[in-house]
Amino acid sequence: MKHRVKTYSIERKQARYGFLFTVPCLLFFAMFSFYPIINAFITSLTNRRAVGRTWDFTGFENYAYLFTKGNGGFSLLNSLRATGVFTLGCFVPMVVIALLLAVLIMQLRKPGHSKFFELSYYIPAVLSSVVAATIWRIMFQPTGLINQLSNTILFTSGKDYHWLTDNGMLVASTIIVYFWKYIGYFTILFITGLASIPPTIYEAAIVDGSNRWHTFWKITLPLLKPTVMLVSIMAMLQCLKTFSTQYMFVQGGTARLPIDVITMNIYFTGIRNGYLGRASAMSIILFFIMLIFTYLQFSAQKGGEDVEY
Amino acid sequence: MNNQFVGKVKAGEIITYIVLILLVLFTIFPILFMLTASFMDAKQILAMPFKWIPSKEYFTSSSRTFMTNFVKAIRGNNNNNIFFTAMLNSLLVAITCAVTTVFFSALCGYGLAKFRFKGRNVVFMAIMSTMMIPFEAIMIPLYMVTRSVGLMNTLPGLIVPFAISAFGVFQMRQYLLTFPSEFLDASRVDGLREFGIFLRIVLPNSTPVIATLGILSFRNQWDNLLWPMLCAQAERLKTLPLYIAGFAEEKQTDEGALMACAFLASIPMFILFFTLSKYFLGGAAVFESRKG
Numbered sequence: 001m002k003h004r005v006k007t008y009s010i011e012r013k014q015a016r017y018g019f020l021f022t023v024p025c026l027l028f029f030a031m032f033s034f035y036p037i038i039n040a041f042i043t044s045l046t047n048r049r050a051v052g053r054t055w056d057f058t059g060f061e062n063y064a065y066l067f068t069k070g071n072g073g074f075s076l077l078n079s080l081r082a083t084g085v086f087t088l089g090c091f092v093p094m095v096v097i098a099l100l101l102a103v104l105i106m107q108l109r110k111p112g113h114s115k116f117f118e119l120s121y122y123i124p125a126v127l128s129s130v131v132a133a134t135i136w137r138i139m140f141q142p143t144g145l146i147n148q149l150s151n152t153i154l155f156t157s158g159k160d161y162h163w164l165t166d167n168g169m170l171v172a173s174t175i176i177v178y179f180w181k182y183i184g185y186f187t188i189l190f191i192t193g194l195a196s197i198p199p200t201i202y203e204a205a206i207v208d209g210s211n212r213w214h215t216f217w218k219i220t221l222p223l224l225k226p227t228v229m230l231v232s233i234m235a236m237l238q239c240l241k242t243f244s245t246q247y248m249f250v251q252g253g254t255a256r257l258p259i260d261v262i263t264m265n266i267y268f269t270g271i272r273n274g275y276l277g278r279a280s281a282m283s284i285i286l287f288f289i290m291l292i293f294t295y296l297q298f299s300a301q302k303g304g305e306d307v308e309y
Numbered sequence: 310m311n312n313q314f315v316g317k318v319k320a321g322e323i324i325t326y327i328v329l330i331l332l333v334l335f336t337i338f339p340i341l342f343m344l345t346a347s348f349m350d351a352k353q354i355l356a357m358p359f360k361w362i363p364s365k366e367y368f369t370s371s372s373r374t375f376m377t378n379f380v381k382a383i384r385g386n387n388n389n390n391i392f393f394t395a396m397l398n399s400l401l402v403a404i405t406c407a408v409t410t411v412f413f414s415a416l417c418g419y420g421l422a423k424f425r426f427k428g429r430n431v432v433f434m435a436i437m438s439t440m441m442i443p444f445e446a447i448m449i450p451l452y453m454v455t456r457s458v459g460l461m462n463t464l465p466g467l468i469v470p471f472a473i474s475a476f477g478v479f480q481m482r483q484y485l486l487t488f489p490s491e492f493l494d495a496s497r498v499d500g501l502r503e504f505g506i507f508l509r510i511v512l513p514n515s516t517p518v519i520a521t522l523g524i525l526s527f528r529n530q531w532d533n534l535l536w537p538m539l540c541a542q543a544e545r546l547k548t549l550p551l552y553i554a555g556f557a558e559e560k561q562t563d564e565g566a567l568m569a570c571a572f573l574a575s576i577p578m579f580i581l582f583f584t585l586s587k588y589f590l591g592g593a594a595v596f597e598s599r600k601g
Contacts, residue, residue, distance in 0.1 A: 128553075
């Protein structure tokens with residue numbers, strides 16, 4: 001009896017260390033995640049400005065303002081549209097092509113070759129977003145490399161595609177930069193996902209006389225569904241947060257309105273123009289949009305665990 | 310019959326390689342462009358047709374000193390030579406964040422994976438739920454807090470908000486769940502204290518996940534533009550992304566110097582990537598951890 005009590009207390013003492021080890025993280029997240037998000041919500045209910053010390057609670061006035069007024073020419077609705085167009089235009093081709101590349105790489109028989117392709121696709125992800133945007137902005141100049149390549153590929157001559165000056169093309173340009181930077185990253189994600197499907201399943205399919213095309217549609221894709229879901233939502237969340245590419249383009253002198261994504265609007269409204277309350281309201285809206293997709297991601301992840309091979 | 314089958318496989322393989330190589334050209338050419346353009350002047354960079362090899366003049370002409378673009382890139386627009394300060398700041402911030410993220414995530418992940426204390430699941434869920442709070446949604450309050458506690462325009466101000474990541478805690482916990490408990494018990498019998506076990510047994514035996522997490526955290530900070538824009542307004546605190554953004558801002562900035570600057574700023578990441586590439590590719594380890 002005495003002995004049992006003793007082990008129990010040792011275990012309890014040990015368990016206390018476990019909690020102790022999590023304390024730094026708990027304090028950190030309390031200070032740098034929970035407090036700020038609550039603070040953001042409270043600030044969004046005020047007319048707080050960067051200058052001036054006094055401010056009042058104004059209820060949901062900021063939200064009403066954002067959904068009905070222009071916010072000095074850069075409205076929230078425009079930002080939601082810009083973010084939505086960018087996200088859709090970017091993550092759909094990115095997921096499709098990354099999946100295609102991953103499947104093709106997995107089929108290579110020489111490990112050295114697959115390694116080469118993986119590394120080559122991944123290199124852009126190593127550059128910082130600022131560098132990526134800068135390179136492309138120069139290549140997108142009227143007499144730059146991209147117009148020349150487009151003319152070669154599309155059999156036109158001397159045509160200027162207005163990559164940075166036409167509103168639609170400007171959006172396309174930011175999508176191309178982002179696609180270029182992250183295609184390798186998502187390809188690798190898919191390869192990791194594909195690698196977790198046991199090869200015995202493919203072998204069984206091939207023995208059964210299934211060809212590659214058939215194997216892909218009937219075996220690989222259904223098994224990959226949770227992975228595809230997960231990667232899609234990750235790509236989507238990533239696109240929703242885009243900032244650097246758009247900011248660098250605007251810095252370089254392009255129009256802001258077509259690419260005024262929500263993060264950029266928060267920055268300009270809150271930091272440049274000092275409307276902290278209004279910017280916080282935008283932050284909360286962004287938070288809820290992302291919350292919905294994160295929830296979907298977690299349920300996709302859960303779904304993934306249920307699959308048994 | 311057999312030959313025909315082989316032929317079919319060959320054709321498929323060739324198409325596979327063609328597609329893959331086309332995509333390599335797409336991902337690589339902008340980087341080659343950056344490298345070669347950093348040795349050109351603006352006229353050559355925007356010349357039609359574009360020539361991939363920089364003209365000899367650049368290296369020989371006496372009027373254009375060797376490496377003009379690089380000199381300009383380092384001097385900056387105001388001739389204040391803060392390039393190296395920016396490089397140093399970026400390295401300091403990224404390395405510190407990598408170290409603190411690894412250390413505290415491992416500590417917390419270890420506590421969550423190997424101890425059964427009351428409220429363990431609540432703690433875990435609380436930490437996981439912070440993954441749903443994107444930085445972009447809390448930058449305004451962080452900005453206000455940083456300003457009010459006097460960390461504005463300081464290195465700690467740049468570092469502290471990114472010192473720990475919830476994803477890191479998650480990854481470390483998943484990894485350590487499979488860590489053999491007998492190891493830990495044996496060390497306890499040997500008289501090691503709990504924290505000693507963490508330092509001497511757990512950390513040294515977790516190098517792959519530590520490397521992956523450290524690199525991930527390093528890259529995130531190396532790439533961070535938004536927070537330094539808010540927190541580091543003083544010249545001496547600028548990080549590389551801020552420096553490049555400032556350099557690109559001027560309407561008159563010449564493209565060659567800009568590319569030289571981008572090239573120089575990428576060197577540390579290239580070195581890291583080519584020496585530790587397997588941990589970069591391992592950065593996609595969400596799936597392995599998911600299995601845990």
